[in-house]
Amino acid sequence: MTSSPSTHAPRKQRRRGDLGPVGQAGTHVTLAVASLIALFPIVWLVYLSLGPDKDDYLHPGGIFAKATLDNYSFVLTNTEFFNWLWSTLVVAGGTTLFGVMSAATTGYAVSRMRFPGHRSLMWVLLLTQAFPIAVLIVPMYEIFSQLRLVDSHLGLILVNCTTIVPYCSWLLKGYFDTIPVELDEAGMIDGLTPFGTFWRLILPLARPGLAVAAFYAFITAFAEVAFASTFLLDDSKYTFAVGLQSFISEHDAQWNLMAATAVLIAIPVTIFFYLVQRHVVTGLTAGGVKG
Amino acid sequence: MTLTAPAPAAETPRSRRRAPRPVQRMRDTYRRYWYAYAMVAPVVIVLGVLVGYPLARGFYLTLTDANSLNSARTIGVNTIDATYKFIGLDNYAEILWGPAAYDRFWSHFVWTIVWTVTCVVLHYVIGLGLAMLLNQRLRGRVAYRLLLILPWAVPTFVTVFAWRIMLADAGVINSMLDTIGLASPSWLEDPTWQRTAAIMVNTWCGVPFMMLSLLGGLQSIDENLYEAAEIDGASAWQRFRHVTLPGLSSVSSTVVLLGVIWTFNQFAIIFLLFGNTAPDAQILVTWAYRLGFGQQPRDFAMSAAYGVLLLAILIVFTSFYYRWLKRNDQLA
Numbered sequence: 267m268t269s270s271p272s273t274h275a276p277r278k279q280r281r282r283g284d285l286g287p288v289g290q291a292g293t294h295v296t297l298a299v300a301s302l303i304a305l306f307p308i309v310w311l312v313y314l315s316l317g318p319d320k321d322d323y324l325h326p327g328g329i330f331a332k333a334t335l336d337n338y339s340f341v342l343t344n345t346e347f348f349n350w351l352w353s354t355l356v357v358a359g360g361t362t363l364f365g366v367m368s369a370a371t372t373g374y375a376v377s378r379m380r381f382p383g384h385r386s387l388m389w390v391l392l393l394t395q396a397f398p399i400a401v402l403i404v405p406m407y408e409i410f411s412q413l414r415l416v417d418s419h420l421g422l423i424l425v426n427c428t429t430i431v432p433y434c435s436w437l438l439k440g441y442f443d444t445i446p447v448e449l450d451e452a453g454m455i456d457g458l459t460p461f462g463t464f465w466r467l468i469l470p471l472a473r474p475g476l477a478v479a480a481f482y483a484f485i486t487a488f489a490e491v492a493f494a495s496t497f498l499l500d501d502s503k504y505t506f507a508v509g510l511q512s513f514i515s516e517h518d519a520q521w522n523l524m525a526a527t528a529v530l531i532a533i534p535v536t537i538f539f540y541l542v543q544r545h546v547v548t549g550l551t552a553g554g555v556k557g
Numbered sequence: 558m559t560l561t562a563p564a565p566a567a568e569t570p571r572s573r574r575r576a577p578r579p580v581q582r583m584r585d586t587y588r589r590y591w592y593a594y595a596m597v598a599p600v601v602i603v604l605g606v607l608v609g610y611p612l613a614r615g616f617y618l619t620l621t622d623a624n625s626l627n628s629a630r631t632i633g634v635n636t637i638d639a640t641y642k643f644i645g646l647d648n649y650a651e652i653l654w655g656p657a658a659y660d661r662f663w664s665h666f667v668w669t670i671v672w673t674v675t676c677v678v679l680h681y682v683i684g685l686g687l688a689m690l691l692n693q694r695l696r697g698r699v700a701y702r703l704l705l706i707l708p709w710a711v712p713t714f715v716t717v718f719a720w721r722i723m724l725a726d727a728g729v730i731n732s733m734l735d736t737i738g739l740a741s742p743s744w745l746e747d748p749t750w751q752r753t754a755a756i757m758v759n760t761w762c763g764v765p766f767m768m769l770s771l772l773g774g775l776q777s778i779d780e781n782l783y784e785a786a787e788i789d790g791a792s793a794w795q796r797f798r799h800v801t802l803p804g805l806s807s808v809s810s811t812v813v814l815l816g817v818i819w820t821f822n823q824f825a826i827i828f829l830l831f832g833n834t835a836p837d838a839q840i841l842v843t844w845a846y847r848l849g850f851g852q853q854p855r856d857f858a859m860s861a862a863y864g865v866l867l868l869a870i871l872i873v874f875t876s877f878y879y880r881w882l883k884r885n886d887q888l889a
Contacts, residue, residue: 293690294697300687301704303761307719308711310729314722324727368599375596382586387597394608396871398822400845400864402608404857405615407849412629428607435600460592489712491825496850507714511829514718521722528715539710540703543769 441475684767
């Protein structure tokens with residue numbers, strides 16, 4: 267993390283986009299070093315996952331000679347891996363479904379209609395996204411213990427919704443803003459009610475926006491650590507974010523198994539992420555501040 | 558990337574005539590806006606139940622001495638009723654100026670500020686630098702871009718563990734430092750190094766988002782502005798200072814706000830990097846969590862009080878930030 271390339275950055279000739287040989291080389295070196303830093307921890311994790319012994323990370327040179335996929339087969343057959351997969355899918359899927367469904371109409375209303383309370387609603391939506399987990403976790407835990415929702419996937423879905431619902435509303439509002447209002451007007455002239463306009467005209471057009479919201483909700487719920495670690499007690503109900511921690515306890519740290527599990531989790535998520543990341547950036551920043 | 562302009566008010570009520578009497582006005586409001594209210598109802602209800610009620614409940618808990626020994630709980634078939642009592646604002650007083658206020662609150666408060674500022678500055682500076690490098694005609698641009706966003710693409714709870722292995726006492730980072738003859742710090746044990754490690758890992762995780770957002774911002778700056786500046790004889794630094802930075806101001810104000818909020822609230826990195834160790838490297842969020850869930854007996858009231866204070870800090874910061882933005886006329 268020591269590279270701070272910004273000092274060289276402004277020197278380039280932007281207009282034509284051509285660099286002198288020195289600038290060219292400097293740029294490549296800086297970017298290559300940065301890419302290496304970005305890549306290394308991941309590669310290292312993959313490499314360590316091949317070492318059969320839990321202390322192999324201390325003498326990584328030895329792994330090369332005895333590399334094996336044993337950790338993977340052990341994780342897949344002898345741990346709760348598939349239970350965790352199921353829990354994670356239930357929690358993330360439930361959160362996504364619930365979040366996007368309840369947020370869609372609100373995003374539309376906030377984007378198109380001005381009604382008394384509009385501004386305060388926007389404020390609440392924005393503010394709730396910024397809630398530190400410490401605000402809600404204690405009362406949620408207390409309320410959920412009384413309702414017997416602790417250690418249940420439903421409970422975790424509900425907790426995740428506290429951030430996902432306002433977030434999706436913002437994101438979808440940003441997307442609806444990009445759909446021309448003339449469409450709504452045309453719909454109204456043709457005699458559609460506001461609901462009809464939303465349902466028949468706008469929603470089909472907003473499919474990409476819905477997809478991004480769903481994706482982001484899924485990823486967020488997937489990677490949620492604090493609530494999942496607190497609210498899930500039974501190790502067969504863990505989500506991945508909790509399950510992965512369970513390899514590392516104070517008494518015994520099975521780094522090799524942890525690494526293998528981490529790789530198994532990371533591969534599909536990462537691929538998935540690359541497929542849609544372009545949209546996520548736009549959504550996140552558009553949803554962030556602008557009203 | 559276009560940051561959307563304020564939404565055009567499409568379905569504003571047809572006329573702005575004033576209803577004469579309150580009852581009449583209410584009926585009017587209802588008739589005009591009922592569909593809007595029906596549409597926002599699901600979210601309002603969800604947030605009311607899932608955020609509003611717990612928030613009120615949490616605030617009430619901060620006025621009590623609730624902990625895991627006197628709260629309502631179920632052991633097997635026996636249900637034990639809550640016995641905690643109302644103690645007013647004592648919790649807040651104890652946190653802010655009680656005998657252990659410095660050790661428990663203020664030291665973490667200061668560290669949280671340092672942590673937030675350092676991380677956001679690093680995110681922004683490195684992100685902007687990389688974005689500017691990527692925003693040129695360059696061989697291998699796409700490949701660099703894909704590699705550089707990897708830390709964001711892989712879930713944080715996975716990468717933090719990778720860092721934890723690398724930072725371990727005899728881990729690869731210390732071996733490398735050894736090889737080039739530098740001292741190998743105990744990253745995960747010594748307080749100063751713990752903090753450094755936390756900032757390092759968070760910077761690694763947070764740069765890609767900044768880089769992509771700023772790259773989007775850079776691409777939306779009109780090329781002609783640079784051309785004009787160059788014709789006027791502006792140096793590279795002047796072009797950066799007077800064309801690039803102003804061109805990025807609206808993206809920047811958004812990502813900096815998001816960065817501050819996310820970093821201030823960052824839980825996973827510190828929690829997973831240190832487990833239940835490293836009391837000095839805890840920021841307020843993780844410290845509050847530890848009071849409520851990482852110790853016995855669990856101090857629910859105190860933890861909730863920290864939560865309320867955290868929220869207050871964030872609200873104050875955000876409103877000042879908005880006011881500052883408005884004054885600089887950066888909110889379109």
